[in-house]
Every structure is written in structure tokens, then in C-alpha cells.
Amino acid sequence: MNSQSESSGHSPEQEPAAIDVKNLSFCWGSQQPTLLFPDLILPQGEHLFLHGPSGTGKSTFLSLLAGMLAPAAGAIKLLGTDIHDLNAGKRDRFRADHMGVIFQQFNLVPYLTAEANVTLPCRLSRRRKAATGEAPATAAQKLLTALAIPQSHWQRKVTQLSIGQQQRIAAARALIGAPEIILADEPTSALDSDNRDRFIQLLLSMAEERNTSVLFVSHDRSLTYHFHHQLELGQVTA
Amino acid sequence: MKVSLALSLASASLWHRRKVLALVCLTLTLSVTLLLGIQYLRTEVKQSFTSTISDTDLIIGARSGQLNLLMYTVFHIGDATNNIRWSTFQDLKQDARIDWLIPVSLGDSYKGFRVVGTDKGFAEHFRFGRGQPLNLAGGHWFDGIFDVVLGAGVARTLNHGLGDKIVLSHGGGRTSFSNHKDTPFTVTGILEATGTPVDQAVYISLQGMEAIHVGWESGVAIPGRTLTPEKAKNREFTPKTITAVFAGLDRKILTFRVQRDLNQYAGEPLSAILPGVALSELWRLMSQFEQALLGITGFVVVTSLIGLIAVLLTLQTQRAHEIAILRATGASPGLIASLYLIECLALALVACTTSLVLGALAISLFGPWLLTNYGIQLQLRPLNLEEWALLISVPLAALSVALIPAFSAWRQSRSQGFGSSGET
Numbered sequence: 001m002n003s004q005s006e007s008s009g010h011s012p013e014q015e016p017a018a019i020d021v022k023n024l025s026f027c028w029g030s031q032q033p034t035l036l037f038p039d040l041i042l043p044q045g046e047h048l049f050l051h052g053p054s055g056t057g058k059s060t061f062l063s064l065l066a067g068m069l070a071p072a073a074g075a076i077k078l079l080g081t082d083i084h085d086l087n088a089g090k091r092d093r094f095r096a097d098h099m100g101v102i103f104q105q106f107n108l109v110p111y112l113t114a115e116a117n118v119t120l121p122c123r124l125s126r127r128r129k130a131a132t133g134e135a136p137a138t139a140a141q142k143l144l145t146a147l148a149i150p151q152s153h154w155q156r157k158v159t160q161l162s163i164g165q166q167q168r169i170a171a172a173r174a175l176i177g178a179p180e181i182i183l184a185d186e187p188t189s190a191l192d193s194d195n196r197d198r199f200i201q202l203l204l205s206m207a208e209e210r211n212t213s214v215l216f217v218s219h220d221r222s223l224t225y226h227f228h229h230q231l232e233l234g235q236v237t238a
Numbered sequence: 239m240k241v242s243l244a245l246s247l248a249s250a251s252l253w254h255r256r257k258v259l260a261l262v263c264l265t266l267t268l269s270v271t272l273l274l275g276i277q278y279l280r281t282e283v284k285q286s287f288t289s290t291i292s293d294t295d296l297i298i299g300a301r302s303g304q305l306n307l308l309m310y311t312v313f314h315i316g317d318a319t320n321n322i323r324w325s326t327f328q329d330l331k332q333d334a335r336i337d338w339l340i341p342v343s344l345g346d347s348y349k350g351f352r353v354v355g356t357d358k359g360f361a362e363h364f365r366f367g368r369g370q371p372l373n374l375a376g377g378h379w380f381d382g383i384f385d386v387v388l389g390a391g392v393a394r395t396l397n398h399g400l401g402d403k404i405v406l407s408h409g410g411g412r413t414s415f416s417n418h419k420d421t422p423f424t425v426t427g428i429l430e431a432t433g434t435p436v437d438q439a440v441y442i443s444l445q446g447m448e449a450i451h452v453g454w455e456s457g458v459a460i461p462g463r464t465l466t467p468e469k470a471k472n473r474e475f476t477p478k479t480i481t482a483v484f485a486g487l488d489r490k491i492l493t494f495r496v497q498r499d500l501n502q503y504a505g506e507p508l509s510a511i512l513p514g515v516a517l518s519e520l521w522r523l524m525s526q527f528e529q530a531l532l533g534i535t536g537f538v539v540v541t542s543l544i545g546l547i548a549v550l551l552t553l554q555t556q557r558a559h560e561i562a563i564l565r566a567t568g569a570s571p572g573l574i575a576s577l578y579l580i581e582c583l584a585l586a587l588v589a590c591t592t593s594l595v596l597g598a599l600a601i602s603l604f605g606p607w608l609l610t611n612y613g614i615q616l617q618l619r620p621l622n623l624e625e626w627a628l629l630i631s632v633p634l635a636a637l638s639v640a641l642i643p644a645f646s647a648w649r650q651s652r653s654q655g656f657g658s659s660g661e662t
Contacts (some may be wrong), residue, residue, distance in 0.1 A: 066566060066608070069653075088652070089570060096568020106559040109247075111254030122570045123243045173567070 004179055016080030018044045018181050019065065020211035024074035026060055032134025040231060044079075044180060045211040047204055049224050052233030058093060058217045061233065062183050065215070066099060067091040079180055096125035100174025100212075102203075104189040107170035108158040114165075115140050115154045118172045121179070136176070145171035145203060164195045171203050178210040185217050200226050244573055247564075248580035255553065262542075262549045263585050263592075269542040270632050271319045271593035273535045275524075277625050278597065279616070286367070286615045288517045290434045291484075293365035295493050297516075298322070298330070298500055301507035302417050308516040311342060311482045313435050317410070318344060323481035326505050330483060335492050338363045340484040343447050343477060346418075347410045351392045352439045355447030355477075363486055367615065376400055377427035383470055385448045387424035391437035393428045394610070400425055406440075406450060408459075408531040418450040435614030448475035485510075511584045539632065543639050550582065550643045557647075565651050575648035582640030586633040594629070623648035 024037040035057040042048050052058050063069040065076060067083040076081055079098060083091055100121065108117045115137060121134035122129035132139035144154055147168040153161060158169065167187055174182045184203070188196040200216075204226060207214045216227065224230050252259060291312050300320035301306045327341055340363055343355035354360075361379045361475055364372055377400045386406075388398055398404065408416040411418055423442060431437055449470045450629045453463030465473075487493055495514065500510035563594045601618050608614045621629065 025547055068565060092565075092568050092570040094568075097564070099568070101566040103563070109560050109563055109565065110249075111250045111560075116250075120564075124240075 005202075015044060016077070017041045018046075018079060019048075019215065020075075020077040020080075021065075022075050024061075024064060024076065025072045026057070026064055026069065027072045028060075036059060037064070037074070038233070042213055042215065042229065044213055045208065046229065047207070047214040047216065047227045048219045049223065049227035049230040050217070050233060051217060051221055051230060052217070053219050054146075056233045058233060059185055060099075062185050062215075062217060064182060066101065067095055088225075093125070094209075096121060097127040098180050099180045100182040102167070102170045102174050102177075102182065102184040104186040105163065105166075105190050107187075108166055108173075110157070110159050112151065113155045113157065114158055114161065114169050117169055118143060118176055119143065119157055120173060121177055125177065127170060128179065131177040139176055140172065143175055144169070146206065147172050162201070163190045167191065167199060168202070171199070171206075175203075175206055175210065175212070180210060180212060182207060182212055182214045182215060183217075186219070187216075188218065188223070189220070196223070240573060244576045244580055248366050248577050248584065251560075252581055252584060258553070259585060262546050263589050265542045265545055266539075266585065266589035266632075266636075267592045267596070269535075269538045270589050270595065270629075271596050273532075273539050273617065273632075274593055274597055274625065274629060275600075276531055276535045277628050278601075278621075279583065280532065281622060281625070282616050283614075284303045284521060286433055287521055288514065289367045290517065291364075291513050292369050292511055293363070293486060294484045295487045295490060296485045296497055296500070296510045297482060297513055298485060298508055298510045302502075304511045304516045305520060306462035307482070307509055307511050308513060310344065312513065314344075314439055314518075318481045321481055321504060323479055324477050324485070325640065326461075326508070327483060329505065330485065333496070335487055335496055336485050336490045337488070338486045340364060341477075341480045342482045343444055343479075343486065344481040345410075346406050346408055346447070346450070348392070348404060348406050348440050349396060351389070352410070353406050353443050353447075353606075354439050355440060355444045355480075357444055358416070360441065361452055364436075364484070366432050366436060370432070372432065372436065373430045373604050374427045374431045377425070380441065380443050380446070381425055381426070382424075383449050383475070384421060384423045384467055385426040385443070385446070387427040387429060387441040388425055389430045389437040389439045389441070390431035390610070392440055393425075398425055398428075404440075406442075408454065409456065416458055418459075418464075420466055421450045421470070422467075431609050433609055444477050444480070445475040447535060447648065448477050449473075515580070539635070543635055545560055546582065546585065546636065547639050547642055550578065550640070551646070554643055554647060561647065561651050571651045575644040578647055579637060579640050581642075583635050586636030590629055590632055610657055 008220060019040065019042040021037065021040045025034050026037070027034045037057070040048070050061070052060065060069065061183065064071050065078070067076075067086070070084060076084060078094070081094065083094055086094060108114075109120065112120070118140035119136040122132060122139075129136055141154065149165055149172075153165065158166060161169070167190070168188065174184070182203075187207075188199055191199060200223060204214060215224070242610070268346060297307060297311050299311060300318060300322055302319040306316060306319070310318055330336060330339055338359060340359040341357055344608060346353035358379065361372060366372075374387070375390065377387070386404060392398070403422045403423050404425065406418045408418060424444070429436065449465055452465045453460050485495060492601060497510045497512065502509050565571075601616055605616045605618065610618055
């Protein structure tokens with residue numbers, strides 16, 4: 001239950017933390033061991049590196065944070081809202097409005113173009129669409145440009161693009177409409193080290209412009225230095 | 239907003255998987271075409287059958303059953319139980335309620351086709367289908383005693399043209415040993431195809447019918463007593479009997495009264511039937527067979543729908559990633575399930591539309607060919623209510639079977655975690 005995420009100069013009355021987790025546990029089934037997760041508080045706009053070897057419940061933790069799995073016990077408050085108090089429909093809406101996600105791989109809807117993949121959150125959430133302040137397509141094009149996706153690729157099927165390009169498009173999708181939280185599940189594990197560092201720097205700098213908190217999960221401890229905070233998973237399974 | 243998103247996602251997804259789905263869609267299209275085609279044919283054949291004869295209010299013959307009278311007068315199947323007297327025909331002519339009469343004299347044949355002795359009234363009053371008159375494809379109706387007009391089917395089968403000389407046979411049957419060889423007939427006209435038994439008969443005048451039977455009173459030709467065409471020219475022939483009469487009334491409302499009067503005719507025992515009623519009774523005999531046919535086609539459609547679902551369920555495993563992405567981006571399980579429903583419905587609609595187009599093309603291309611070669615009348619018409627119902631039932635059935643993958647996708651995506659499929 002260790003947490004190193006209490007940041008200085010921040011008072012809880014001003015604005016709710018992006019992520020606030022307490023006493024969280026989860027169990028896949030009665031035969032399976034219960035997973036216990038550390039408490040953590042991540043203020044808005046700050047980034048957390050979550051380290052853990054495979055099998056320590058990293059994806060499960062993200063699923064719980066995203067509201068896609070229900071915890072056995074404990075509370076998750078995102079932006080002051082306990083998402084497991086919400087009903088299923090509101091939880092999906094909350095995710096659409098306030099969260100961007102990046103997976104390890106297979107991040108994109110295969111039958112949509114790069115641009116359509118990026119604008120997807122704007123079509124699922126009015127709030128994200130309004131937050132772009134312009135036509136979603138224009139916002140998407142700006143993001144794609146910033147993430148160095150050549151214009152000739154924007155209207156292509158994503159299956160024709162390289163893994164690195166696919167991951168950057170996924171980052172653009174997570175960033176569009178400036179959600180408060182981005183959950184990234186080993187998004188760099190399929191990239192080489194140059195690409196990996198560039199990807200993380202781009203993601204974090206663009207997240208900072210939008211005051212977005214990034215929770216980044218990886219087994220690769222060498223990435224820690226990019227982040228404000230770090231947290232270890234895995235010592236607490238019981 | 240969500241509806242348009244679901245629609246655009248579903249259509250993009252269909253397009254993405256078009257190669258696999260095109261095959262499924264083709265199967266469905268073919269089976270829907272079969273289903274619709276059989277239903278259409280059923281209606282058309284029934285229509286064509288029950289309008290084998292139209293505008294004729296009564297068929298009058300010697301006393302017998304209604305189906306028997308219909309069979310031998312209209313379909314040229316079976317034989318008359320008896321003839322009716324020429325004087326009776328004259329009596330009917332006097333009846334003010336009767337507008338027109340077509341006398342019909344049967345009994346002879348030409349290479350297996352019935353010979354119908356009649357008069358000009360046949361050309362003038364006989365109607366089939368939706369009140370269509372008989373038209374000649376070439377030549378003219380019989381003028382002389384030994385003129386003959388061929389039905390379209392006869393001319394086609396035997397390859398006869400105008401001016402050909404033909405010899406009629408005594409009695410029915412394809413091979414006859416007693417031919418009216420002294421009195422050959424000349425083909426003066428050939429009828430257009432009608433798709434009715436009219437195509438399968440040859441038409442001569444009542445006088446011609448009488449003339450060829452002079453000297454045949456005992457049933458076989460007595461040498462020296464038969465006529466030659468030269469001798470016949472100078473004689474007047476009046477038939478003593480005819481087989482049946484087609485009658486049209488001035489006022490249709492009187493049909494039943496005239497029918498009753500004729501059934502109680504004092505001169506000789508007569509039967510008068512309403513051809514429409516008799517035809518529908520005859521059709522009922524065949525309805526079980528066509529029901530069975532429709533049932534079988536229904537199963538074909540069900541089979542291809544099951545195939546469709548099998549393919550969709552197989553594709554579902556490939557879609558786990560895509561569904562995980564949509565879920566993580568905030569799509570509800572309902573939206574995921576609706577993708578399956580929309581895709582399945584769209585496939586069914588495409589199949590239905592394609593089969594409509596296919597059917598219409600087939601009918602307009604092969605309809606005339608079928609009529610001239612097989613005497614089957616098939617024309618393009620708007621679908622009737624029953625056919626629309628059948629057609630609409632296909633997307634509805636598709637929608638209801640799509641509930642299977644939709645529900646499983648819904649359930650799966652509700653319990654699915656982050657990442658693809660519940661990986662920790």
C-alpha cells in the first residue's frame with residue numbers, strides 16, 4: 001500500500017484529484033487469488049508511471065480504473081466521482097467524456113481510416129467534441145501532424161500503417177477533446193527504443209498542453225525518468 | 239448521434255469484411271430469390287390457370303359433373319359424356335338474356351392435338367387471361383370448309399406454316415389408323431401464343447367438321463360414300479349435334495338464374511357451369527403440392543440464415559480487439575450489440591433488393607421466351623401483399639437470428655476488461 005503520488009502545492013479543496021484509489025481489490029473468480037492494489041492519488045495534469053512485471057494485474061487495475069470491471073472492494077474516485085457508484089450507462093459515458101486509452105497493440109478499429117479512428121471519441125462524447133473547439137476532423141489533423149503522421153496516411157486504412165504510426169494514431173485518439181485522464185497499457189512494448197522515447201515525450205508534452213493526467217503502465221523500468229511519479233505493483237497480491 | 243455512429247461503423251465494418259460477407263449475402267440472395275420466385279410463380283400460375291378462360295359466363299354441355307365438363311371443353315382432357323342437339327343450340331340463340339354463344343364440336347384429333355369445330359364467334363368472343371382476345375400471328379380465320387387455324391403450340395411443335403395441307407384423324411389419340419384422308423385441310427391461320435390450352439388445339443368450322451364425317455356414320459369410312467373436296471363445295475352442312483356451348487350474358491347478374499334454367503332445360507338434360515368457379519375448384523386440388531413447395535423453399539431460406547449467423551459468430555472472435563477499443567473509448571454494450579443487428583439487417587436488405595432485381599430481370603428476359611416455347615405466361619407485375627409479406631419476413635428473420643451474436647457480443651463486452659479478452 002505504498003504511494004508516492006502525494007504532490008506538493010496541491011490542496012484537495014481546489015480541484016478533485018484525477019485519480020483517487022483506496023483499498024482496492026479484485027478477484028477473477030472464487031478459485032483465484034484476490035488481487036490487492038495500492039492506494040494512490042494523482043492530481044490533475046500530473047503523470048504516473050506504474051511498474052509491474054506481467055501477471056501482477058496491471059491490465060486488471062486499468063480495467064478497474066476505466067470502470068470496465070467491478071472491484072471486489074474499495075473505491076475509485078476519478079475527478080471526484082466514484083465511478084462504481086454510477087450505473088453501467090453513465091460509467092460508459094464517463095469513460096467517453098473523461099478518458100483516453102492506449103493499448104499495447106491492436107489499438108485501432110481496423111475498418112476506419114486513421115482520421116476516423118482519431119475522431120471516434122468526438123462521436124461518442126459531445127463533451128469531447130465541444131472541447132476540440134473546432135471541427136473534429138480539423139482537430140484530428142492537427143494532432144496527426146503534431147504526432148508526425150504524414151498527410152498521405154490520414155485517409156488510409158490503419159492496417160496499412162506501421163506499428164509505430166498506429167500507436168501514435170492511438171495517442172492522437174486518446175488526446176483529442178482534451179480528456180482529463182489517459183490510461184496507457186504498455187503502449188511502447190512493440191516499439192524500438194528510439195521510437196519508444198520519442199513516443200513517450202510526445203505523448204507527455206501534448207498531455208501537459210491539455211492538462212491531462214497520464215497513467216502509464218509498463219514492465220520497463222527504464223522509462224520511469226519521464227514521469228512525475230512512479231508506483232510499484234505486484235508486492236501486494238494475497 | 240449514437241444512431242448515426244452505429245450506422246457508419248456498421249457500414250464501414252461491412253465494407254471491410256465484404257469478401258467473406260459477399261458470399262454469405264450471395265447465398266441469402268439466391269435463397270430469397272428462390273422463395274420469392276416460387277411464391278411469384280405460384281400466384282402467376284394460379285392467375286394464368288384460373289384465367290384460362292375469361293369473359294365466358296357459362297359453359298353448357300350434356301348433363302355431367304362440373305369438373306368433367308370443364309376438363310373436356312377448356313382443357314381438352316377426357317371426353318364428353320354426350321352431345322347436345324343442334325336444336326337446343328338454336329333455342330339458346332333465342333334466349334334474350336344471352337348475348338353471344340360459341341358452339342364447340344369435339345371428337346377428332348390431329349397428331350394428338352384436339353380438333354375443335356366452332357364458328358366465327360370463337361374468334362370474336364373467346365377471351366383468356368385478363369380479357370385478352372385471340373390474335374392471329376399470321377393468316378386469317380377459316381373461311382372455306384377445309385380451312386384450319388392452328389394453335390401456336392401445334393404450329394410450333396409440328397413446324398407447320400401457312401398453306402400446309404394437313405389430314406385430320408378420326409377420334410382422339412396420337413396415332414390413329416382412321417384418317418380423314420379424302421378431305422385434307424389447308425392451314426390458313428396460326429394463333430399467337432396464349433399460354434392456355436388454346437395453343438394445343440386446331441380450329442375448323444362446324445361445316446368442315448360435318449363435311450369430313452359424311453360417310454363415317456358407322457364410325458369408320460365407308461368407301462365411296464365419303465366426300466371429296468370438290469363435291470363438298472356445292473353442299474350446305476348443318477350439324478345435328480355439337481359438344482358444348484360457351485355463352486356470354488348481357489347482364490352478369492342473371493348468370494345464376496340462366497344457369498338454373500338451363501340445368502332444368504326441358505328439351506334434354508343439360509349442365510351449365512360457371513367456368514371461374516369450376517377452375518378454382520380444380521386449383522384447390524393442386525394447392526397441397528404448391529404449399530409443400532413453398533415450405534421447402536422456406537427451409538432453404540432458414541438454412542442460409544443459419545449460415546449467415548455461423549459466419550457472424552466466427553467473425554466475432556476476430557472482432558474482440560475492435561470491440562475492446564470501442565468499449566474503452568466509451569461505447570456502450572448496447573452500441574456493440576446494435577452493430578451486429580444493423581449489419582445482419584443490412585445484409586438481409588441487400589439480399590432482398592438484389593433478389594428483387596434478379597427476379598425482375600429474369601422475368602422480363604425469359605418471360606416472352608417461356609411463353610413462346612413452353613406456353614407459360616409470366617409477366618412482370620407489382621408484388622402482391624402476400625409476396626411483400628414474405629419478402630419483409632426475411633429481414634425480420636435475419637434481425638431475430640442476429641439477436642444471437644448481438645446478445646453474445648453484448649454479454650461479452652459487459653464483462654470484458656481492458657485490453658482484448660480479460661487478460662490480466
